[in-house]
């Protein structure tokens with residue numbers, strides 16, 4: 001009996017010392033009839049996978065070049081066999097880099113991107129991969145609605161054309177509504193685009209916000225965060241990145257707005273599940 005008690009004590013002690021799991025838990029598979037949103041941990045970059053209640057698969061961005069295989073593995077583990085809609089928010093490498101690998105790994109039905117080009121090899125690789133899939137790119141811009149059943153998914157940005165040097169402001173911004181729950185995915189849209197979205201009078205208010213540009217203070221103006229009024233804010237960011245993302249300013253703006261902040265550098269992949277009425281959150285670590 002004493003031995004057993006000691007063993008129990010030892011187990012309790014062990015569990016208390018290893019406060020966080022020794023191995024990261026794999027994200028749970030999407031639940032049928034619900035909307036699942038996975039902010040995949042791709043270091044300094046973005047990759048978001050959405051499973052709609054109707055069973056359609058959406059991917060927004062694919063991380064940088066070296067994360068293409070990681071995203072493919074993650075999607076396979078989550079049961080993805082084809083991708084109905086792929087969205088490239090803008091041509092920067094930390095968003096579009098992994099897309100060519102993903103395009104060659106899965107059957108992709110449709111690709112959406114803003115009508116802006118880039119001269120990098122990474123962006124050319126993406127265009128070549130789209131061409132190899134015998135697809136053309138559909139324009140992502142404010143007012144375009146994705147042909148999906150069971151949810152409403154509409155682009156609220158970009159609302160206009162920007163200078164080629166302002167690639168971030170070209171970011172395709174998607175708002176997804178499932179019953180009473182809403183999500184806003186902003187890519188790297190900065191304050192100029194945020195102001196234009198506010199002026200456009202489109203509904204921006206959302207329960208969950210993918211914070212623009214990895215928490216940089218060139219995005220997330222006080223006015224924009226006020227307009228979105230998120231309950232949850234997700235920052236997709238690499239640990240110890242050289243950009244200083246997220247900035248104290250952005251974290252303060254979100255705190256003042258009473259948003260609960262999740263970061264992929266701290267929590268790994270972050271999963272939101274919406275049943276149309278309530279939202280639950282799970283983190284990998």
Ligand SMILES: [Zn+2]
Nearest residue numbers: 092094188213
């Ligand atoms: Zn970025």
